[in-house]
Every structure is written in C-alpha cells, then in structure tokens.
Amino acid sequence: MNIHEYQAKSLLKKYGVAVPRGGVAYTPQEAETVARELGGPVWVVKSQIHAGGRGAGRFKDNPEGKGGVRVVKSIEEVGKNAAEMLNHVLVTKQTGAEGREVKRLYVEEGADIKRELYLGMLIDRATGRVTIMASTEGGMEIEEVAHNTPEKIVKVAVDPATGIQGYHTRKVAFALGLEGKQVGSAAKFIQAAYQAFVDLDCAIVEINPLIVTGSGDILALDAKMNFDDNALFRHKDVEELRDEAEEDPAEIEAAKHSLNYVKLDGNIGCMVNGAGLAMATMDIIKLYGGEPANFLDVGGGATKERVTAAFKLILSDSNVEGILVNIFGGIMRCDVIAEGVVAAAREVHLHVPLVVRLEGTNVDLGKKILAESGLPILSADNLADAAEKVVKAVKEAA
Ligand code: GDP
Numbered sequence: 289m290n291i292h293e294y295q296a297k298s299l300l301k302k303y304g305v306a307v308p309r310g311g312v313a314y315t316p317q318e319a320e321t322v323a324r325e326l327g328g329p330v331w332v333v334k335s336q337i338h339a340g341g342r343g344a345g346r347f348k349d350n351p352e353g354k355g356g357v358r359v360v361k362s363i364e365e366v367g368k369n370a371a372e373m374l375n376h377v378l379v380t381k382q383t384g385a386e387g388r389e390v391k392r393l394y395v396e397e398g399a400d401i402k403r404e405l406y407l408g409m410l411i412d413r414a415t416g417r418v419t420i421m422a423s424t425e426g427g428m429e430i431e432e433v434a435h436n437t438p439e440k441i442v443k444v445a446v447d448p449a450t451g452i453q454g455y456h457t458r459k460v461a462f463a464l465g466l467e468g469k470q471v472g473s474a475a476k477f478i479q480a481a482y483q484a485f486v487d488l489d490c491a492i493v494e495i496n497p498l499i500v501t502g503s504g505d506i507l508a509l510d511a512k513m514n515f516d517d518n519a520l521f522r523h524k525d526v527e528e529l530r531d532e533a534e535e536d537p538a539e540i541e542a543a544k545h546s547l548n549y550v551k552l553d554g555n556i557g558c559m560v561n562g563a564g565l566a567m568a569t570m571d572i573i574k575l576y577g578g579e580p581a582n583f584l585d586v587g588g589g590a591t592k593e594r595v596t597a598a599f600k601l602i603l604s605d606s607n608v609e610g611i612l613v614n615i616f617g618g619i620m621r622c623d624v625i626a627e628g629v630v631a632a633a634r635e636v637h638l639h640v641p642l643v644v645r646l647e648g649t650n651v652d653l654g655k656k657i658l659a660e661s662g663l664p665i666l667s668a669d670n671l672a673d674a675a676e677k678v679v680k681a682v683k684e685a686a
C-alpha cells in the first residue's frame with residue numbers, strides 16, 4: 289500500500305526524520321490558510337498523488353504551464369496556484385498518459401537547496417535484508433541513475449541481528465560526500481528512517497531528494513513510503529491512511545474478496561488457484577500466441593461466491609475476449625469448482641468463450657457438471673490443451 293507524501297513525512301517525523309514544516313489542503317482557501325500559518329517568504333505547493341515525477345509533470349489542460357510542484361512567493365500566489373492544481377489532472381512519467389486528478393495539496397515552507405541527494409531503503413530479496421541505497425544524484429529517478437551511472441549508487445545491507453550501526457550510516461554519509469556536522473545529522477536521519485522502516489513494516493522508504501540546505505542542515509524534501517500489505521493488519525493507523533481514490537477500482541474489489549488480481553494488457557482473462565499455477569498459465573497462454581488480460585489467483589479455498597466475484601472482475605475489463613479457468617483441485621474438490629463456474633457463468637451472462645481445465649480430486653464429476661450445464665463451456669484436458677483452445681476460440685470469435 290502507498291500513501292501520500294505529506295502522510296509519509298508526518299510518519300517519518302514522529303521517528304525523528306527531519307522534514308520541512310507544512311500542512312495539507314483540500315481547497316485554495318485552505319492552502320492560503322496553511323501558508324499564512326507557516327509564514328513566508330517562500331512556499332512550495334505540491335500536488336499529492338501516488339506517483340512520482342510531479343515536479344516535471346504537466347497538467348493535462350495546460351501542458352505549457354507549470355508542473356505539479358511549484359515554488360511561490362506570496363500568499364496570493366499560493367491560492368492561485370492551488371486553484372490551478374486542485375481538481376486538475378496531472379500527467380507525469382509515472383501516471384501514464386491518462387494522468388491523475390489532484391485532490392489534495394501539501395503546502396510547505398520553502399527550502400534553501402544547496403545539494404539534492406538520494407536516500408532509499410528497501411528489502412533486498414537476494415540478501416533478505418533491509419538495504420540502504422544512496423546516491424549523490426538526487427532529484428532524478430533512481431532507475432535512471434541505476435541504468436546510466438550505476439557506480440553512483442552505494443548499497444549498504446543491514447543485518448537484522450545487529451540493526452543499524454554507526455558504520456552503516458558513516459558509509460552512506462561519506463558516499464554522499466557529507467562532511468563535518470552533516471555526517472552526524474545524516475546518521476541520525478538515516479537511523480530514524482531505518483527505525484520507521486522496520487517498525488512500520490515498510491517495503492520501500494524513498495527520500496528523493498534528501499537535501500543539504502544553505503546552512504548545512506539535512507532535510508527530507510520528498511518522501512515516499514510503501515507498506516507490506518501482509519503486515520497491514522498490525523498497523524491500523526497506517527491502514528487508515530489508505531486513499532482509495534488513488535487505487536485501481538478493480539484491485540480494491542479484488543482485495544474485498546481476498547483475490548490476488550493484477551490487471552494486464554492482453555485479452556485472455558485468467559482464473560487460477562495458486563500464484564505459481566497462475567504464472568505458469570500466463571506463460572503458456574503467451575507460448576500459444578495469446579496475451580493474458582490479468583493475473584488472478586483465487587487462492588486455495590475458492591468458494592462459489594469467490595469464483596463469481598472473480599468472474600465479474602475479469603469481465604469488468606472490456607479488453608477481455610476469452611477466459612481460461614485453470615484449477616487444480618487439491619484441497620478444493622473439482623465438482624465444487626465446476627458448480628461455482630457454472631453458477632457464475634449463468635449469473636454474469638457470459639458473452640465470451642470460456643475454457644475450463646480442471647484436474648485433481650473429483651475431476652470426473654467436475655467435468656460432468658460442466659458438460660451437463662448446457663453452457664458453451666469448452667473443457668480442456670491439460671494446460672497446453674487449455675491454452676491452445678482459448679487462444680483459438682478468441683481468434684475465431686474476433
Ligand atoms: P517529485 O517530482 O514528484 O519527485 O516531487 P519532489 O517533491 O521531489 O519535488 C520535485 C523537485 O521540486 C525537487 O527535486 C526540488 O528540486 C523542487 N522542490 C521541492 N521543494 C522545494 C523547495 O522547498 N524549494 C525549492 N527551491 N525547490 C523545491
């Protein structure tokens with residue numbers, strides 16, 4: 289789960305990470321009020337969307353105008369710029385061409401930027417450790433730095449048994465070219481961010497840019513936090529920060545039914561139990577020349593209700609021209625699945641070809657239920673057969 293920049297800054301601040309003062313605003317009037325309370329002479333008005341690249345982004349209705357992060361010098365300008373941003377669609381490198389409507393702003397005191405640096409933390413699956421990434425190339429996308437100048441990124445893995453130590457933070461501080469009292473401030477900053485990362489079960493904490501101010505202070509000018517969904521149950525306060533307007537409606541619906549759903553660009557909808565089998569199903573669809581429309585894992589205990597919800601979800605994607613159901617009945621019995629598929633197909637008035645491959649417990653009974661349903665369901669004997677059939681059926685229907 290992602291949260292907004294202002295929320296991330298507020299969480300990080302509680303752990304002792306240095307951030308500029310600021311306040312959230314939902315209207316231009318609120319933005320002016322926040323600015324007045326902060327005091328001048330310089331403010332930054334920042335669009336709050338769950339996507340980066342806001343500074344360089346442009347508003348859809350004014351591509352020649354300014355971006356989603358604006359430095360202004362009067363209360364009046366705060367209000368004027370807020371009005372230009374609120375309820376307008378911002379397009380950035382990360383939003384895709386359709387962009388995102390800005391519903392909230394963050395108004396901050398302006399910072400005197402001397403250097404822009406990068407600090408990130410994530411879980412490195414290879415080492416199984418929280419890894420700190422730092423670079424002198426702040427302000428630009430780290431993916432770009434990693435691609436063009438990988439030598440400019442330093443990585444420090446933290447052993448969970450020892451936690452973060454002085455040598456970790458010194459290594460990062462020196463790699464960032466910090467000196468004097470900045471090394472100590474950076475150490476405190478990095479330790480605080482690390483503590484937040486671990487305590488809050490983060491997947492990513494990214495400060496880009498981390499700045500050094502004219503007076504030598506270290507500050508988080510931007511902040512991104514992403515949380516491990518599987519640990520959210522123990523962070524109710526974090527879960528409350530969820531902004532559903534920023535999330536894909538289909539994925540919200542999927543989460544309600546405990547379905548693991550990721551929309552993709554193809555036209556063959558997939559309903560599978562088990563993530564591994566779902567991946568294999570997507571691969572084999574591609575092998576037979578098709579393109580999967582989604583990844584969908586209905587999980588081990590797929591009930592009739594869940595199968596129906598999954599069907600509706602797949603069909604809510606207008607790109608879907610065929611569906612492949614691939615279920616291995618281990619704990620689940622194939623006859624129960626078949627009944628679920630038949631009921632769901634009736635309920636949603638299925639209008640695209642449906643291929644079903646069942647294997648496992650009570651498979652014969654399951655196939656009999658499908659055959660006797662009177663529905664135009666194509667039964668398949670194995671995974672390859674199923675993939676071939678659905679790709680062919682979609683081609684013929686087109
Ligand atoms: P992003 O584009 O979505 O990553 O948004 P950021 O919060 O990183 O802001 C983009 C850029 O705006 C930063 O890299 C800074 O160069 C600039 N910026 C943000 N806040 C301030 C500020 O307080 N003062 C000045 N001068 N520039 C700022």
Ligand code: MN
Binds near residue numbers: 341497
């Ligand atoms: Mn940024």
